Amino acid sequence: MSTYGDPDHRTVPPPPSTPPTPPPSGGQPAWAWWVVGIVIPVIGIAVTLLTVNDRDSDDDSEARNTARTPTASTGAPGQEGAGDSDSGSDSGSDSGSTEEAEPLAPAFGPADWSARGDYGNGQYLELDSAQLQAFDQITDGTDLALDATAIEPVDAEGTVALLPAGTADPTEAECRTQIEKNKLDEVDLTPGTRFCVQTGEGRTAFLRVLSAPVEGEGTVRFKVTVWPLPQ
Secondary structure: OOOOOOOOOOOOOOOOOOOOOOOOHHHOOHHHHHHHHHHHHHHHHHHHHHHHHHHHHHHHHHHHHHHHOOOOOOOOOOOOOHHHHHHHHHHHHHHHHOOOOOOOOOOEEEEEEEEEEOOOOOOEEEOOOOOOEEEOOOOOOOOEEEEOOOOOOOEEEEEEEEOOOOOOOOOHHHHHHHHHHHOEEEEEOOOOOEEEEEOOOOOEEEEEEEEOOOOOOEEEEEEEEEEOOOO
């Protein structure tokens, strides 16, 4: 214990010392953060460019595929003319809806028939009746008149038209057209001669001479077809 008036010699504690500064967290230097700040944007830009390039490549590939893909109007490769064949089918079905009329069936024949051509007494033939008839004198229904001369073949007088040699036997319509275009008043009846006749009632007939005298009078054999009146 000190005495009165003596200074206080008690020990005074020293001031606290400054605590040491801790090192930065993680121990990374400052320049490393600069590098990170630069690298990350660069990586982002690179990824973006790659994505865009892939998308453009996909678009180009799709465009090329579309260009190679055939359209319905041109037809696929190896199937050229498919559209034309469809058109042909349509044309065929259209033409089927407008089919030509069936040829008119004969009312008589084809059948053999004979008549005589004599001097001054030739026979007169009627082709409008159900069974053909030959008369020794002219009638109101006469369609052909046979006439014989001494030095020429028997001829047939009426509304007739010769058919060209070497052609097929005609239909009713063909025979009618031949009469309209090449009508004659008479025709010589020699073997093989073919001709069409228009009857008094408007029917059409086709006759082919099977046999006949070369000259003078005699019997003439025909192959005859007569069609009914058109409806």
